[in-house]
Amino acid sequence: MKLVDELKSKKDELATWRQHLHANPEIAYEEKDTSNFVAAKLESFGVEVHGGFGGTGLVGVIHGNQGDPASGNAIGLRADMDALPMSEETNLTYASQRPGRMHACGHDGHTTMLLAAARHFAQTRKFHGTIYCIFQPAEEGGNAGARSMIDDGLFEKFHMDSVWGMHNWPGLEVGRAVAHCGPAMAGADIFILTIEGKGGHAAMPHLTRDPVAAAGLCIVALQTLISRQLDPFDHALISLTKLDAGSAYNVIPANATIGGTLRTMEADTRLRMIRDIEAVAQNAAATVGCNVSMELRPGYPPTLNHEVDALFARDIIADMLGPNGLETGMKPVMGAEDFSFMLNQKPGAYIWLGAGLESENLHSPHFDFNDEILTIGASLWVRLAESKLAQTR
Ligand SMILES: [Zn+2]
Ligand SMILES: [Zn+2]
Numbered sequence: 001m002k003l004v005d006e007l008k009s010k011k012d013e014l015a016t017w018r019q020h021l022h023a024n025p026e027i028a029y030e031e032k033d034t035s036n037f038v039a040a041k042l043e044s045f046g047v048e049v050h051g052g053f054g055g056t057g058l059v060g061v062i063h064g065n066q067g068d069p070a071s072g073n074a075i076g077l078r079a080d081m082d083a084l085p086m087s088e089e090t091n092l093t094y095a096s097q098r099p100g101r102m103h104a105c106g107h108d109g110h111t112t113m114l115l116a117a118a119r120h121f122a123q124t125r126k127f128h129g130t131i132y133c134i135f136q137p138a139e140e141g142g143n144a145g146a147r148s149m150i151d152d153g154l155f156e157k158f159h160m161d162s163v164w165g166m167h168n169w170p171g172l173e174v175g176r177a178v179a180h181c182g183p184a185m186a187g188a189d190i191f192i193l194t195i196e197g198k199g200g201h202a203a204m205p206h207l208t209r210d211p212v213a214a215a216g217l218c219i220v221a222l223q224t225l226i227s228r229q230l231d232p233f234d235h236a237l238i239s240l241t242k243l244d245a246g247s248a249y250n251v252i253p254a255n256a257t258i259g260g261t262l263r264t265m266e267a268d269t270r271l272r273m274i275r276d277i278e279a280v281a282q283n284a285a286a287t288v289g290c291n292v293s294m295e296l297r298p299g300y301p302p303t304l305n306h307e308v309d310a311l312f313a314r315d316i317i318a319d320m321l322g323p324n325g326l327e328t329g330m331k332p333v334m335g336a337e338d339f340s341f342m343l344n345q346k347p348g349a350y351i352w353l354g355a356g357l358e359s360e361n362l363h364s365p366h367f368d369f370n371d372e373i374l375t376i377g378a379s380l381w382v383r384l385a386e387s388k389l390a391q392t393r
Contacts, residue, residue, distance in 0.1 A: 021093035021108035025083030028138035030360035054148030072129025079114035080139035089365035109369035117381035127389035139349035163348040165339040172354035179313035183265040188336040199254035211256035214285035221284035300336040305349040
């Protein structure tokens, strides 16, 4: 492993920062102390700090000294800062001091790795252009801190040619990393189908339009959507998870609802599935004279790495961690990630960084970020950014 020497020597200090953040977790949009900690560190490194993005989100701006920064490229490196609303069960000396709050996804580590890289950039400035260190709120829980920062003008205020994200990955060995070419994480949407019929006496169904019978037909028909209508080489998942109708045994209700989740890997598949779910349900319900309307609650879009950037990241990973450090055989997962909102607007890639085979799973009450990878992740940020900004525009 070709780590950055200066970072290797700071291993213990970085673990101290990480464990401080671990002991003081804050959930989505409440990351006030975390944001203050990050801002204070950045200012102490001589980094220009801009707050006011997505509430607690902030951006550290670092210009290189290899030529006029304005004529170079600009890149964004992103870390998430939020914890989860759950109770920690690790018994660590630095376990959460805040009941019902826990860093169970390793965002304490992500924040630390980017801070360590920011200090290195500020001290050396050996690049041509500008590095934006993006510290975002609220990755967890569906309220998309990444989108909030974009809505607050992140990309208007700061021009970036590409954006990059990194997440620790349990189940992948320490010293290995993944950059998918294409989909890395799924998009997740919620849909609610409301079936409108005509209520009436249970003994006189011919005078009604029965939404319960329609719901049954819809459920069966929707099972065929993926098996019979989706191209076998595309990826999508539908789970129907909620069903609601009726209040009495002798009354046919006027309406029924079916709720579920849609997971997709490609943007066009997602749009087609959204359209087809409503159409298939409508056609099925029409056989008993009912109508269907669909409410879509959009979640995070699929996380789609741009191929050129994923290949660039792979080169950096292979060079820094050795040929065995680059893992290319891991499939994407059906979980979702709000960095997708940034990748929808800018080229770039999202990297999984091995957290070790022994690591507990993400979101487990026993999870703890592996401090052994702090210097690996920070070094990867440094190599990636410096190499990217060595390229001419
Ligand atoms: Zn998570
Ligand atoms: Zn996470």
